[in-house]
Amino acid sequence: EAGVVQSPRYKIIEKKQPVAFWCNPISGHNTLYWYRQNLGQGPELLIRYENEEAVDDSQLPKDRFSAERLKGVDSTLKIQPAELGDSAVYLCASTIYGTQNTGELFFGEGSRLTVL
């Protein structure tokens, strides 16, 4: 079974430039998460989707960050314009939300962003 796929793995941009990250979750997983992991820190939730609906975006900096999950499968996270403080690893994770769910998330390898 294929895991969570993210791209690109690495991205280096100059500040004020836009950047986008893509995530393909595990087939059949209806819940998708975007986390941000700063250097030396644990991942922090940016947004959670159940199918196409963003059910928790309270930690997403909406002035410059946006996300979408068309058709309830793939998702894209965009930053425009990027700032120096956005340098981090952006992690996508998926799971099946429901009565049998115990909270195990399946993570992709992450997209490492460096803003110069």
Next chain:
Amino acid sequence: GDSVTQMEGPVTLSEEAFLTINCTYTATGYPSLFWYVQYPGEGLQLLLKATKADDKGSNKGFEATYRKETTSFHLEKGSVQVSDSAVYFCALYPGDKIIFGKGTRLHILP
């Protein structure tokens, strides 16, 4: 709000040493508890989990017991190997999202 506190690293041990990484949590309900591991160059992956009080999660020689009375979920291994070198994250799941600790980097010396 719900949170996780784990011991700061890095932790450096010799091969075959005993490992303990402390983790305590704050939660209003009865969350599931997890240890995730991040090996160099790889994504986060679940190491073990416990879904209710007194449950013991175990995997790859690692163990952790859900202690409700002390709100703890300490990770232990009796004899570590060089291949255990990684970053370990304690995490809790109150029902909607995973909340992670800051991570503990473990170095095992041959």
